[in-house]
Amino acid sequence: MLENKPNILIVDDEKGLRLGTQRLLEEEGYEVTTAENGYEGITLGTACDFDIAIIDMKMPDIDGLDVLGAIKKVFPNTICIVATAFASYDTAIEATRLGAFSYIPKPFTPDELIYQLKLAHQQRTLLLEAEKLKKEREAQMLEIANEKSRLNTIIKSINDGVLVFNREGKVVYFNSSALKYLNLTEIKIGDNIPDEFPPQISKLLNKYISSEEFIGKTYTTQIEVLPNGELFVEAACSPIKNPDKTLAGVVVVIRNITELKKVELIKSQFVSMVAHELKTPMAAVQGFLNIMLDSQIPLPYEKQQEYLSRSVIRLRSLLDLVNDLLDISRMELKTKQREIVEIDMSEAVKSTLLILELDLQKKGVAVIEQFDEKLPPIKADINEITRVITNILSNAIKYNKDKGTITVTLSSVQNYLVMKVADTGIGMKPEEKTNLFQEFFRAKNEKTRNISGTGLGLTIVKRIIESYNGKIEVESEYGKGTLFTILFPINI
Amino acid sequence: MKLSDKVKKILIVDDDFDLLEQNKVLMESKGFTVVTAETGKEGFEVFQREKPDVCIVDLIMEEMDSGFILCHKIKKTELGKKTPVFMLTSATYETGFKFNSSTKEEKDWIKCDGLLNKPVIVEELLSKMENYFGI
Numbered sequence: 001m002l003e004n005k006p007n008i009l010i011v012d013d014e015k016g017l018r019l020g021t022q023r024l025l026e027e028e029g030y031e032v033t034t035a036e037n038g039y040e041g042i043t044l045g046t047a048c049d050f051d052i053a054i055i056d057m058k059m060p061d062i063d064g065l066d067v068l069g070a071i072k073k074v075f076p077n078t079i080c081i082v083a084t085a086f087a088s089y090d091t092a093i094e095a096t097r098l099g100a101f102s103y104i105p106k107p108f109t110p111d112e113l114i115y116q117l118k119l120a121h122q123q124r125t126l127l128l129e130a131e132k133l134k135k136e137r138e139a140q141m142l143e144i145a146n147e148k149s150r151l152n153t154i155i156k157s158i159n160d161g162v163l164v165f166n167r168e169g170k171v172v173y174f175n176s177s178a179l180k181y182l183n184l185t186e187i188k189i190g191d192n193i194p195d196e197f198p199p200q201i202s203k204l205l206n207k208y209i210s211s212e213e214f215i216g217k218t219y220t221t222q223i224e225v226l227p228n229g230e231l232f233v234e235a236a237c238s239p240i241k242n243p244d245k246t247l248a249g250v251v252v253v254i255r256n257i258t259e260l261k262k263v264e265l266i267k268s269q270f271v272s273m274v275a276h277e278l279k280t281p282m283a284a285v286q287g288f289l290n291i292m293l294d295s296q297i298p299l300p301y302e303k304q305q306e307y308l309s310r311s312v313i314r315l316r317s318l319l320d321l322v323n324d325l326l327d328i329s330r331m332e333l334k335t336k337q338r339e340i341v342e343i344d345m346s347e348a349v350k351s352t353l354l355i356l357e358l359d360l361q362k363k364g365v366a367v368i369e370q371f372d373e374k375l376p377p378i379k380a381d382i383n384e385i386t387r388v389i390t391n392i393l394s395n396a397i398k399y400n401k402d403k404g405t406i407t408v409t410l411s412s413v414q415n416y417l418v419m420k421v422a423d424t425g426i427g428m429k430p431e432e433k434t435n436l437f438q439e440f441f442r443a444k445n446e447k448t449r450n451i452s453g454t455g456l457g458l459t460i461v462k463r464i465i466e467s468y469n470g471k472i473e474v475e476s477e478y479g480k481g482t483l484f485t486i487l488f489p490i491n492i
Numbered sequence: 493m494k495l496s497d498k499v500k501k502i503l504i505v506d507d508d509f510d511l512l513e514q515n516k517v518l519m520e521s522k523g524f525t526v527v528t529a530e531t532g533k534e535g536f537e538v539f540q541r542e543k544p545d546v547c548i549v550d551l552i553m554e555e556m557d558s559g560f561i562l563c564h565k566i567k568k569t570e571l572g573k574k575t576p577v578f579m580l581t582s583a584t585y586e587t588g589f590k591f592n593s594s595t596k597e598e599k600d601w602i603k604c605d606g607l608l609n610k611p612v613i614v615e616e617l618l619s620k621m622e623n624y625f626g627i
Binding site for chain 2: 280283284286287288290291294296297310314
């Protein structure tokens with residue numbers, strides 16, 4: 001018996017032969033359908049994809065060859081066997097041309113028919129298999145095409161520049177970011193390494209290309225593409241390896257590092273400033289000690305005492321500076337865990353004034369408190385708020401005149417809690433005011449000479465206030481006094 | 493010839509009150525008369541009034557370039573052309589001021605007659621002065 005019964009269509013007008021063949025084939029395990037004329041043959045044969053069709057050549061209504069042509073047109077994989085009593089060379093050729101598989105002369109013996117059907121069935125299996133493979137292949141091709149365009153889209157959309165060179169150093173691929181980051185108007189596929197290319201990259205490319213051995217390393221280089229730090233890029237060149245371990249090409253990935261460079265510069269400038277600010281008080285202390293140790297310089301006792309006191313003052317300012325720097329560093333690290341609590345600002349100001357009482361007494365400065373009643377609390381970290389109040393108030397004391405006053409006003413305006421600190425001190429010149437919040441800026445004039453400070457106090461205040469989305473403003477008149485206004489958002 | 497024959501009075505300009513005093517004491521201990529100023533502006537006034545034999549100017553005063561400006565102003569005067577100006581610097585630390593006076597271009601540009609590192613080493617300063625006056 002045959003596995004999964006092949007479908008056979010018998011088209012024959014001779015009833016005896018048709019039925020006899022049907023019986024024979026059904027016994028052999030075929031599934032048989034019959035048609036008693038050409039018309040029925042076409043109807044059945046084009047309605048269903050038969051495995052095999054046995055078609056009588058001579059039928060009264062429609063010629064067997066037409067039936068064959070009609071079936072083949074719809075189902076090219078149906079194997080057609082032509083049967084006829086009137087065999088001729090011409091009809092045989094015509095039948096083959098129309099796609100007949102074989103030709104069986106009538107009358108045929110059962111063995112002859114079975115043999116032919118077996119061959120036909122094999123052919124059918126082969127044809128179906130081939131078609132299946134073809135379809136699979138087509139599906140694969142489609143998938144590859146999709147994959148390729150997807151990859152292309154990805155590389156085109158990434159923000160980094162991508163450039164690919166083959167082993168002859170010719171451009172084989174690039175995306176628009178590559179043009180942008182190298183400040184080029186165009187690159188042509190197939191061109192050699194362009195002349196206007198940054199020499200740093202060309203040099204690396206040539207290193208890979210000219211080497212006899214495969215270089216497996218990735219090299220990176222930083223390039224200032226546009227002057228004055230306008231565009232800085234980092235190019236990473238990586239080799240592409242063939243399966244035989246030779247060089248296939250080089251891929252260059254170009255990353256925009258302009259912002260990174262800016263941060264680097266700011267950082268290194270900050271470090272330089274810190275180094276200078278640390279060095280100055282140390283040099284002063286060292287200088288005093290050197291003079292005191294120098295046996296050739298006679299110093300009266302009072303002078304020695306004065307130099308020691310002045311050294312102590314410089315060392316204290318050095319310590320303040322280190323503390324301020326630590327504060328800034330903690331703020332920048334953002335690792336500092338904030339403990340947000342409700343803060344009554346009038347309480348916070350009062351307790352800070354207690355701490356500063358000694359400084360107030362020394363200078364004879366009086367504090368006038370003008371606090372609105374029923375102030376809404378603010379939500380913030382108490383240490384940070386205390387730091388803000390301390391820095392502002394200690395400035396108001398330091399830069400005040402002897403026996404001057406400080407007026408602290410607290411009120412709430414719309415969604416802000418407003419703190420105003422006004423002093424009756426030396427005030428600021430307009431140019432001093434502009435630089436006030438800059439790191440290490442200290443107004444230097446004959447009036448500030450004996451006032452110590454790190455130049456970081458207001459920088460810290462500003463950073464804290466702004467981190468809570470608040471604002472700090474300053475008004476000042478030289479020789480008359482300064483007013484700081486802090487607006488702190490009230491969280492509802 | 494001794495240095496004291498050529499140099500009697502020294503002008504020191506520095507905005508750091510402590511360093512100014514120290515250099516004054518050091519120079520006075522070597523027998524010089526010292527006049528001082530704390531800003532570039534004051535420094536030029538003192539220079540014209542006191543007519544010192546040597547000027548020692550701190551590079552960085554209240555504004556970043558006032559040491560340079562003072563040096564330029566002194567060197568433009570008739571008296572200044574004959575008066576050596578030495579500049580005090582911790583410049584190796586400062587971004588943007590990385591220079592030394594080793595090349596002619598730098599010397600011409602800075603217009604000073606020598607650079608001194610802070611803190612001042614007296615012997616070094618004295619030998620620079622001796623060199624200038626050919627002693």
